Amino acid sequence: DQQVKQNSPSLSVQEGRISILNCDYTNSMFDYFLWYKKYPAEGPTFLISISSIKDKNEDGRFTVFLNKSAKHLSLHIVPSQPGDSAVYFCAASEIQGAQKLVFGQGTRLTINP
């Protein structure tokens, strides 16, 4: 039972353009959402998060949008840079309790010069 889904295994974007990564979830108890970035041979690093009481959170070139009614979130990267090439994981958590992260399968983003 995949509670967090990233339906695009890979995405290729030209440098300078917008990258949009999508994520869907099924568990209505999730109330905190995060994006992690992972380079080969490294652990995931936190990128940006959003609480369920918001619909948008922005941090520099990164913006996360949350549509609770559709159980959908997206990560926008503008402008995309070669260093953004990595695997991006969407994750969700309930604020209370063990706060375990439930991850999607990941999307490999490649930024082409």
Add this chain to the structure above:
Amino acid sequence: ETGVTQSPTHLIKTRGQQVTLRCSSQSGHNTVSWYQQALGQGPQFIFQYYREEENGRGNFPPRFSGLQFPNYSSELNVNALELDDSALYLCASSLVPGLTYNEQFFGPGTRLTVL
């Protein structure tokens, strides 16, 4: 500030053996979570330790067990290894769980191969 460290980096075991993986949490953190990441998949939650007690467990069998020590470092033990246990094992540390989400910081992982 020291980040999350894990040892060893790589490990090769044979089916039926036992393995112990180690994690040192980031300074100031007192909660450790373990995740298993199979090839091509996202990390899956194994369990979390807080104040040396298990504080939540994912859908993993009892042969996956753990410990947390007074200095907040942690071990993951896997008994009776199976081929499907081959994966990257990630440790993440965070502050005391509470009513707000506490960001988890990940280590680089231990790559376990079971032959």
